[in-house]
Amino acid sequence: MTESKDQRMLPKTGLFVDTEPFWKGTERGELMLQYCADTQQFQMFPRPVSMYTGRRELEWRAVSGRGTIYACTIVRVPAPNLDASRLPLSLVTVELEEGVRILGNILERDPESVAIGQRVELAWDPISDEVRYPAFKVVED
Amino acid sequence: MPEPNIVIAGYAETPIAFKSGRSAYDFGGEAFASLLAATGVEKGRVDGLSVTAPLSECANPFFAVYVVEALGLSPTWLNYGAIGGCSATGGVARAAAAIRDGQCSVAVVLSADAPSTYWGPRYGGFRFEFQDPVGLMSPPAAFGLLMSRYEYQFGLSFEALGKIAVTQRAGALLNENALERFKKPLTMEKYLESRMIADPLRLLDCVMFCDGGNAFLVTSEKTAKELGIEKTVRPTAYAEVTNFNGNQACPDITETGFSEVAPKVWGQSGLSPGDIGCFQPYDDFTIAVMMQLEDFGFCPRGQGSDYVLDTDLSYQGEVPTNTGGGQLSAGQPGLASGGLNLAEAVRQMFGEAGERQVAKTGSALVTGIGVIPYGRNWGTSTAMVLEA
Numbered sequence: 001m002t003e004s005k006d007q008r009m010l011p012k013t014g015l016f017v018d019t020e021p022f023w024k025g026t027e028r029g030e031l032m033l034q035y036c037a038d039t040q041q042f043q044m045f046p047r048p049v050s051m052y053t054g055r056r057e058l059e060w061r062a063v064s065g066r067g068t069i070y071a072c073t074i075v076r077v078p079a080p081n082l083d084a085s086r087l088p089l090s091l092v093t094v095e096l097e098e099g100v101r102i103l104g105n106i107l108e109r110d111p112e113s114v115a116i117g118q119r120v121e122l123a124w125d126p127i128s129d130e131v132r133y134p135a136f137k138v139v140e141d
Numbered sequence: 142m143p144e145p146n147i148v149i150a151g152y153a154e155t156p157i158a159f160k161s162g163r164s165a166y167d168f169g170g171e172a173f174a175s176l177l178a179a180t181g182v183e184k185g186r187v188d189g190l191s192v193t194a195p196l197s198e199c200a201n202p203f204f205a206v207y208v209v210e211a212l213g214l215s216p217t218w219l220n221y222g223a224i225g226g227c228s229a230t231g232g233v234a235r236a237a238a239a240i241r242d243g244q245c246s247v248a249v250v251l252s253a254d255a256p257s258t259y260w261g262p263r264y265g266g267f268r269f270e271f272q273d274p275v276g277l278m279s280p281p282a283a284f285g286l287l288m289s290r291y292e293y294q295f296g297l298s299f300e301a302l303g304k305i306a307v308t309q310r311a312g313a314l315l316n317e318n319a320l321e322r323f324k325k326p327l328t329m330e331k332y333l334e335s336r337m338i339a340d341p342l343r344l345l346d347c348v349m350f351c352d353g354g355n356a357f358l359v360t361s362e363k364t365a366k367e368l369g370i371e372k373t374v375r376p377t378a379y380a381e382v383t384n385f386n387g388n389q390a391c392p393d394i395t396e397t398g399f400s401e402v403a404p405k406v407w408g409q410s411g412l413s414p415g416d417i418g419c420f421q422p423y424d425d426f427t428i429a430v431m432m433q434l435e436d437f438g439f440c441p442r443g444q445g446s447d448y449v450l451d452t453d454l455s456y457q458g459e460v461p462t463n464t465g466g467g468q469l470s471a472g473q474p475g476l477a478s479g480g481l482n483l484a485e486a487v488r489q490m491f492g493e494a495g496e497r498q499v500a501k502t503g504s505a506l507v508t509g510i511g512v513i514p515y516g517r518n519w520g521t522s523t524a525m526v527l528e529a
């Protein structure tokens with residue numbers, strides 16, 4: 001682990017529901033989300049049941065990672081477990097092409113120039129030498 | 142069995158303090174003792190208790206029972222309210238139902254918290270994996286997202302949000318329970334210059350976690366008379382929804398649970414916005430006040446900025462709003478927050494608001510907001526209409 005990453009908190013995984021497919025996906029470079037086959041809809045965050053049916057018939061499927069910024073802010077204030085070197089941090093809600101929203105960070109761009117309606121694609125944010133987390137990049141037109 | 146008319150037959154509120162060094166139990170005890178003193182009710186008559194889950198003591202799942210023991214009560218009905226800032230209004234509604242069901246006859250709705258002294262939550266759940274890593278650690282970031290979407294869809298005047306902050310601050314100057322450090326006039330310049338916390342959300346759009354407590358006596362009209370209590374208000378309408386649009390992956394987040402709750406409380410009470418003597422909306426952030434003015438029909442949806450700029454929201458104005466400063470300027474007593482708005486409504490209707498007394502004391506509208514969900518607006522929305 002490099003020194004600059006020491007302060008990034010590694011997520012505690014699988015405590016809420018089994019999220020192994022999500023984390024295995026990050027290793028392969030795929031964004032894996034929970035999918036309700038009955039209603040053919042994704043849900044984010046992963047849940048113990050389908051939020052559409054209340055049933056446990058859930059699977060995991062890869063999404064494109066392409067979408068549009070639905071809401072955006074710039075986090076400017078440090079918090080416990082939020083590394084101050086990440087500030088100002090571009091935080092957005094992305095509406096993915098698959099019809100589901102996900103919270104994420106926009107990488108490699110001045111947070112001031114991030115705006116609602118911009119198209120984004122999947123990017124990877126290294127949390128440590130071993131772990132990376134899904135993030136987004138603005139697609140330049 | 143005839144349906145008893147339910148009343149709020151008293152209120153009590155502690156001064157708001159920051160890093161007081163005191164516990165939720167102590168603030169709760171202070172509010173409880175003040176309530177008994179204000180109403181003249183003997184402790185032994187209290188047979189129902191609703192306790193709000195506080196940030197500072199939430200690690201204890203038995204907090205409500207510990208409070209019962211601390212107060213020396215033996216209630217036949219006990220409710221633990223865990224809908225955040227909705228727990229006070231929600232507690233009154235639940236107490237009313239319990240009284241109608243005969244489970245108790247004199248209930249206290251008690252909210253006290255001290256998060257600026259001791260921080261208790263471990264939210265857990267999905268947040269470790271899907272919210273903390275992206276830096277959404279606090280309500281301001283969630284409201285920054287919500288404000289950005291509102292601004293995108295409808296346009297947003299920061300002078301209008303500033304007017305809410307400035308007007309509420311003027312109310313706090315006349316509120317003896319408001320946090321001392323907030324008892325300085327606020328100007329529009331100072332609001333606009335306040336630093337960005339989570340764009341476009343500024344510092345002075347936000348509440349500050351403080352310590353404090355409040356309590357309400359809920360009983361039937363008949364029992365209140367037997368107890369010799371003269372000042373009462375009737376909750377004539379109540380509605381609540383949690384996780385509004387919760388089975389939709391991509392709802393319009395500018396559409397809130399109040400869009401469902403508001404028509405219900407207007408329908409139940411037969412009142413409309415113009416009838417309301419004062420409006421005490423839950424105000425964790427200025428934008429929440431503006432969105433509720435829209436949702437309750439004071440103005441059309443999306444036109445909150447113009448409406449606020451054109452309307453006097455002070456205690457002397459057309460729509461007296463958060464007349465004691467609200468949480469924004471009196472300080473947010475943790476999750477006892479919702480009781481602050483409710484206490485001000487009852488105080489105004491009792492004619493006990495002193496220098497900031499509103500003229501129309503026949504009715505009030507009080508709301509609650511609870512919990513920040515993933516990528517939406519807020520978890521629970523409650524509203525209660527009070528009538529004399």
